[in-house]
Amino acid sequence: MKTLTLNSKKQRLNIAIAVAISASTLISLPASANEKVRWKVQAVFGTHLPALGDPIKYVSEQIKEASNGNIQFKIYEPGKLVPPFGITEAVKNKQLNAGYTWLGYDQGKIPAAALFAAVPFGMEPWAYASWWYDGEGKKLAEKLYAKHNIHPVLCSVIGPETAGWFKKELKSLKDIEGLKIRFAGLGGKVMQKAGASVTVLPGGEIFPALEKGAIDASEFSMPAIDQMMGFDKIAKNNYFPGWHQTFTASHLVVNTDTWNSLTDGQRAMIDMACTAGTFRALTRGEALQGSVINGFEAKNVTARQLPDDVLDQLKSLTDEVMSEISAKDADFKEIYQSQQAFAEEYKVWKSRAYLPNKY
Numbered sequence: 210m211k212t213l214t215l216n217s218k219k220q221r222l223n224i225a226i227a228v229a230i231s232a233s234t235l236i237s238l239p240a241s242a243n244e245k246v247r248w249k250v251q252a253v254f255g256t257h258l259p260a261l262g263d264p265i266k267y268v269s270e271q272i273k274e275a276s277n278g279n280i281q282f283k284i285y286e287p288g289k290l291v292p293p294f295g296i297t298e299a300v301k302n303k304q305l306n307a308g309y310t311w312l313g314y315d316q317g318k319i320p321a322a323a324l325f326a327a328v329p330f331g332m333e334p335w336a337y338a339s340w341w342y343d344g345e346g347k348k349l350a351e352k353l354y355a356k357h358n359i360h361p362v363l364c365s366v367i368g369p370e371t372a373g374w375f376k377k378e379l380k381s382l383k384d385i386e387g388l389k390i391r392f393a394g395l396g397g398k399v400m401q402k403a404g405a406s407v408t409v410l411p412g413g414e415i416f417p418a419l420e421k422g423a424i425d426a427s428e429f430s431m432p433a434i435d436q437m438m439g440f441d442k443i444a445k446n447n448y449f450p451g452w453h454q455t456f457t458a459s460h461l462v463v464n465t466d467t468w469n470s471l472t473d474g475q476r477a478m479i480d481m482a483c484t485a486g487t488f489r490a491l492t493r494g495e496a497l498q499g500s501v502i503n504g505f506e507a508k509n510v511t512a513r514q515l516p517d518d519v520l521d522q523l524k525s526l527t528d529e530v531m532s533e534i535s536a537k538d539a540d541f542k543e544i545y546q547s548q549q550a551f552a553e554e555y556k557v558w559k560s561r562a563y564l565p566n567k568y
Contacts, residue, residue, distance in 0.1 A: 243279055246475060248306035248467075251285040253293050253314065254412060254459070258434050260494035264365040264459065265309040268486040275478050282307070293411040300462050301358050307463040309364060313394035314409075319357065321540035323395045324548065325350050327370075327454035329527040332552050334366045334456035334491055336559075340551045341458075342484075349544050350460075360468040364483040365459040367494035369451030372515055373428040374419075374435065374444035379515070382522045391415055391427035395530065396453025402526045412438065419443045428453065433497040441510045448513050452523055459490075 250269070254262035269282040291299040296308035297315050312319075313326030325346070332340065340346045341363050350361045373390065386404035397407045410418055410427075416439045418424045426444060428451075429435050441447070461483055468476065505512055515523075535542035 244472070244475075246276075246280040246471065248282050249285065249290065250282045250307045250309060250461075251287070251290050251296055251299070251305055253287055253296055253308070253310040255286060256284060258412075258430070258437060259497055260365070260367045260490045261430050261434050261457070261459070263493075264486040264490040265461070267489055268364055268461070268482045271482040271485060272478055275482065276475070280475060280478060284309075287411060287413060293413075294409075297357070297359060297462050300464050303464055303466075305464075306467050307461055309459060309461055311393075311457070311459050312361070312462075316394065319353065319540075320534055320538045321353055321544050324541065324544045325353075325361070325458060325460070327394050327396070327457055328545075328548065329396050329399055329453045329455075329530075330524055331455045332548065332555070334368050334458075336552065336555050337456045337458060338363070338366050338487060338491075339555070340548060344551045345547045349547060353540055353544070354462070355465065358465045360463045360465050362461040362463065362480060362483045363458060364461045364486050365457075365490035366487050367431065367457045367490050368498075370428055370430050370454040370457060371432060371435065372448035372451050372453065373426050374440040375426040375446040375448060376419075376444050377425070378446050378513070379448065379519070381516075382519050388426060389424045391418065391424050391429075392453070393428070394454065395527075396428070398530045398534075399453065399523060399526050402530060403523070416440065416443070430457065431494055431498055432501040433494075436501055441505075441508050445510050446513055447505070447510055448515055450515070450520075452515070452520055 250265065252262060252265050256262045256266050265282075265284055269284055272280045272282065287293040291304060294314045296305065296310040297312075298318075299305045300308050311326050312322040315322035331337070337346070341350075347363070350363075354361050373392070377384070379385070382403055385400065388405045390400060390405050390407055391410050392400045392405070392407050393409050397409060401407045408418075408424065410424075412429060415424075415427050415429060419427060419440065420443055427440065429438060429440070432447065435441070435447075461479070471479075502512055531545060535545055
């Protein structure tokens with residue numbers, strides 16, 4: 210029988226420890242990657258609304274499938290857990306794991322947030338998405354919201370809204386003076402400057418307000434979505450173009466601590482699902498509008514174009530609003546300048562590459 214020396218005992222002990230560490234590492238890696246993630250996610254828009262509300266359902270389904278069920282979102286409709294406009298604050302305070310929202314609703318506390326949601330006379334939706342992914346958009350949004358313990362992920366972008374549903378015809382900017390209207394985001398500030406009495410209501414409260422006469426007009430989204438809200442039953446003048454919201458971007462907002470607790474793989478799955486959701490929302494939104502507008506006549510609804518002189522005046526008021534907020538808020542100024550610089554460079558390509566509208 211061999212007699213173990215002190216050195217050989219020590220070597221065997223070291224080997225045993227190394228094997229144990231290696232084994233525990235191999236065991237812990239899959240456990241971490243397969244850790245169950247169960248989030249409560251409240252939506253700001255009804256998930257039955259195509260392209261606007263349903264992207265979060267698509268994203269949730271894709272994440273569940275891609276993760277073999279390890280990551281699951283329980284989606285709650287607007288107002289089920291927290292007030293619709295309180296989603297970001299609830300995520301910040303860990304009342305919710307995450308939320309699907311329109312960042313323009315945060316502008317009361319975070320003025321620059323509105324720039325990530327919609328900009329009057331701003332970029333087309335694909336240009337905004339390009340700025341987000343390949344320009345400075347994503348970086349600037351994460352920088353802004355990090356101050357509020359929030360990590361934002363772009364999860365949907367759709368095309369322009371209509372300029373609103375009005376009970377009476379608009380013939381000049383003077384017709385806006387004293388008008389009681391639901392108008393959100395930066396466009397609402399422009400309408401205030403034009404003399405309108407502006408209020409911001411959650412989507413589910415707009416129809417009753419129109420019906421009772423609490424408001425005379427409202428903007429909300431694209432025709433296919435607005436039709437589902439019933440606006441065409443009361444306000445028979447639907448105006449175009451959507452000058453105030455040339456794109457509509459919605460985001461998944463996640464508590465920063467919650468986001469950081471995920472593995473790299475889990476974060477990648479959520480990012481990929483939201484990127485897919487963004488593209489699907491854009492294509493779905495574009496596909497649905499023509500047939501709805503074609504059906505206006507049968508419903509005694511008139512699609513009207515805002516006169517060029519009204520658009521020119523609204524653009525001048527928009528410039529004033531953007532300048533005033535930029536002077537007061539450094540974050541707003543930085544983000545808006547980034548958007549403008551990107552848009553100017555993009556125009557070099559856009560003006561040469563795409564056919565004129567008449568074709």
